[in-house]
Amino acid sequence: MSLVSLLFIVGCKSKSDKTKSDIIDNIEVDMSERKEDKTVKKIFLNLPSPIELTKMLLAANAEFDKELLNPVANVDKYISSGSLALNFGIYGTDLCYCRVFEELQESISYLAAIRNVTDKLQIPEEEGSNTLNRIEESLEDRDSIFQIISDTYAGANSYLKENERDITATLILLGGWVEGMHLATNIKDQLKDNSAVVQRIAEQKYSLENIMLIVEQYKDDASIALMYNELENLSKIYKTVGVSQSKAVVVTDEETGVTTIDNKTQFDISKDQLDEITKLVGQIRVKIVS
């Protein structure tokens, strides 16, 4: 991804031409070499949903550990927009973790914390809190709960972008990713067989590449600047995590009709690398939740 050269805004979320894009999952890249044929190339960078990561922790037979979460009582400590956005992400992942582990009472507490944060961030009810009411109504319905959590993120994400609060949208996603990493790096030490969790931590190499492309734009922002050195160090460690991948083949099962991208990816991560990643993630998280 060395192709990010010059960022500019085009399209439906742009407020002016040729200005810097501020969106975590939506970076537009000026492919200057393609200007001659008037082709515009836009690149969106996404992060996996925290639901996917927390579900993996359950599948790895981890026990629910409340001590790992950011206490909801901390919510009153967060005043600045940056701090609120980062902890929106933290609490969002904590909510996913609680719900995945069927901790309904805890889920309600984190729901309240998120509502508090969305109010302080002045995200309108129809985009944030109103969706949260649906969670309360269907808290025991596993099938719909994840959909509602996703809708909440989506509503906040699109509202913030629409209102040129792209950095806030960025910080929410960053906070959510950091909390997922915090849970995974701590839970790995509690498991007899932690290979699945270690594998998932190693796989964050790709997500961190996306994150670094995004935060690079905002390194002067106070909230990002606070943790930029640690993120850079984390990136340096992840660059040393080995990955090899065989060529993908698409196979469709004639009976089930399921199409599979069939290939193998091997990540090589050492204990020293894991320890360093755990340490840096811890340092970043402390700065966010304190």
Place this chain on the structure above:
Amino acid sequence: MRTITYAILTFTFVFAFAANSYSQCKTFTKSKCNPKLSPYIYNGQLNSAVLNEGDVAELMLTFYSDHDYRIVVCAAGEVEPVTFSLKDNAGNVIFSNEDHNLVDTWDFHTNSTQQLRVEVGVPEDDNPKKQKSGCVSILVGFLDSGE
């Protein structure tokens, strides 16, 4: 003074147009594209833009092993249908909707974790006098396997 006034008016017009375009794109995505993800769970990240014919957009995302995903590429009005393909890190084409009647969704299972690129293009037509333009959204959903 007239120059300044003109600049302000121009800026106001451009700003209002862009904001309105974004709002329309958001509304279009919410009403026309999001329902196509069901029963997959939306990853919650909006990837929408107004594209002109000939424009290209890309989405980069990590797809985890042993998951089921749906990609929806949704285009409004005159830019519909758009082409899209899925490529691996080495640029190998894994899927192209041009081989499948320009479908706007693709469901797949992953055997290993990988970073994939969804590349979307608005085909150019033969009319040089009229520039086609419209909202294009790329949405990703995953299936709750009930782990």
